[in-house]
Amino acid sequence: MTTIRASCPTCGDVQLEADDLLVRVCLDDEEGGAYCFRCPDCAVAVAKAASTRIIDLLVSSGVRKQVWRLPAELAESRVGPPLNHDDLLDFHLLLGRSDWFDDCSRMVEGSTRR
Numbered sequence: 071m072t073t074i075r076a077s078c079p080t081c082g083d084v085q086l087e088a089d090d091l092l093v094r095v096c097l098d099d100e101e102g103g104a105y106c107f108r109c110p111d112c113a114v115a116v117a118k119a120a121s122t123r124i125i126d127l128l129v130s131s132g133v134r135k136q137v138w139r140l141p142a143e144l145a146e147s148r149v150g151p152p153l154n155h156d157d158l159l160d161f162h163l164l165l166g167r168s169d170w171f172d173d174c175s176r177m178v179e180g181s182t183r184r
Contacts, residue, residue, distance in 0.1 A: 072131045078109040078116055086110065088132035093125055098140040105133070 074086045095103035106117045129135050164170050
């Protein structure tokens with residue numbers, strides 16, 4: 071089995087097998103991806119950015135590849151001004167009330183009527 075050397079921020083260099091790693095690639099991004107593993111010494115979860123060349127090398131060595139997409143909400147048009155600190159504080163105070171969900175529902179219903 072192929073041995074892969076990676077670096078843990080706590081322990082330094084560690085030896086892994088292909089089954090110990092996972093490669094994650096975004097279909098909507100051409101900049102490579104990342105590889106993830108749990109350190110065999112300290113059990114810390116580690117994720118590191120990787121170029122397309124490194125991704126291809128890891129996958130050809132038997133590392134599992136997980137493909138994901140950016141959330142669709144990123145492509146939605148934005149209407150209205152950006153949130154500011156006052157908006158965030160108002161929302162925080164709203165969430166502290168027991169009827170916060172009903173209030174949010176009324177706000178959304180009111181903004182979708184034309």
